[in-house]
Amino acid sequence: MGTPGGKNVREGFLIMNATKKDAVLQLMDVKKIFAQGTVDEVTALNGVSLTVYDQDFISIIGSNGAGKSTLLNIVAGVFPPERGGRVIINGDDVTNLEEFKHATYAGRVWQQPGVGTAGNLTLEENLSLALLRGKRRGIRAAINKQRRQLFYEALTPLGLCLEDRLTALAGTLSGGQRQALSLVMATISKPAILLLDEHTATLDPKTGQTVLSLTEMIVERERMTTIMVTHNMEMALKYGNRLVMMHQGKIVVDMDEEEKRSLAVNDLVTAFEQASGEQFKDDSILLSHR
């Protein structure tokens, strides 16, 4: 952003250092053990460290139980990591912050369309709730002319005609429309990081594709730093500038844009097998490769 052109090698070197992107999210040795000390004990995360830079779009892939969702839950503050782990967002230590205080740091789109929107409230009421993400809520009217205009403008680019249905109940929308609304709600007040939790998994392929395109559009326009969890290898390869693969609570592959550009799904399977030292056997991931 607005870096002056370098004049000589020395200055160019300095500028390179200066433009090195800032870390938005830092996970340090994050562990999560559920039902500790019982026979049901599960280690969901086993020492994950990850640095996410400004405007990164990371796809996280991994089989069931790899710890992807637990990772998102920890970034969103649903529960804290085990002692010793740290979560830092925009320089603030948010490790033990309560979930509702995480709102300014993380916006989220869930897998089920019903979770991200309130079905018995209208579209504009949903958006108004999202507009005040992490802010103090007062006794002003939740919706006014100015805000309604803002919502209209936020929904128009989706191309789903939702802007004409501001007073309809969110529960009357289709799954894809609700996910699109969810996306707008997650980004309208610009949280530090956008978390997408398999947000197209329950949609039919065509609608899923539409929601993905909208995701890409919004992420680019708002310059959001994004983490997207997915089950679909192709999707992980296609979207984002970084690819992270998880296995048994650990990050086993972390590729940047250049590494992943030349990759195909088969290479990803090979990479997984090399990194984890195991045969790749999750059919669901292979089968979802169309």
Next chain:
Amino acid sequence: MDVLLSVLSISCYEGLIFGLLTIGVYLTFRVLSFPDLSVDATFPLGGAIAAVLIVRGVNPLVATIAAFFAGSCAGTVTGLLNTKLRITALLSGILMMVGVYSVNLRIMSGANVPLLREVNSFDLVGRLLGLKGMALSITFAAIVALVFFILLHRFLRTEIGLALRASGDNEQMIRGLGSDTDKNVLLGCAISNGLVALAGALVAQNQGFCDVGMGIGMIVMALAAVIIGEALFHPRRISSVLLACFAGTFAYRLFITIALRLGMPAGDLKMITSLLVIVALGVPYMKKRLRHEWVPPAARM
């Protein structure tokens, strides 16, 4: 003709006064999805606080406002049991219902407090407006109902009010958007039980006594009113929801008043009310069964 007029005016007064109670129950049951049964005890709590204060010589209007706040405090405790101790909403309400019964006996130092010889809020307002009897009862009830209608209609559309409504609709979402749902539940329970206690205080003053048993079945009555209101009006906007609460209560009281006039023993009232709610809740399910529609198993918690 006279009989009809008297039946209508009684139902009108009761529709307005008990309408406050219905709105209180609507706030917890429907808006917060928090089935709060403590209503049966906070209703006489309001009556008890107002009665005892009036007997001690406190201005009856001040005593009535005090009753509102006493109800709010009880509601807050119900909310705290649920949010801080994680006791289910249903059980929190039942625990408060049982516990506050004893508190009411303590407040009144007995099972009832007569108010017949005291100057009450209705008398005060009557002197001010130059009204008496049923006309006064209806006018005063209408003023109180209107005040709370306007306040709630505004409040539920504010930023806090909207967050409160969202807490009952999609708790996970609204927490993710940075609203403390625990606080919202406390606020909702406080307002709800404040309204219930206010209704109790006004009813006690109008009937001339407060009795510890006057709250029995109030929750079922309010539920019946909510259901009737919803069935009649299918309300969606906040204003129509609030109006439906009053209208539902009016319809319910009208039904009861007519039944009493026709010679139904007063003791059968609670049974009739329960049957009404059972029919209202059960019939839609039976209809679906007849159409061979699939219906999920009953919720138990």
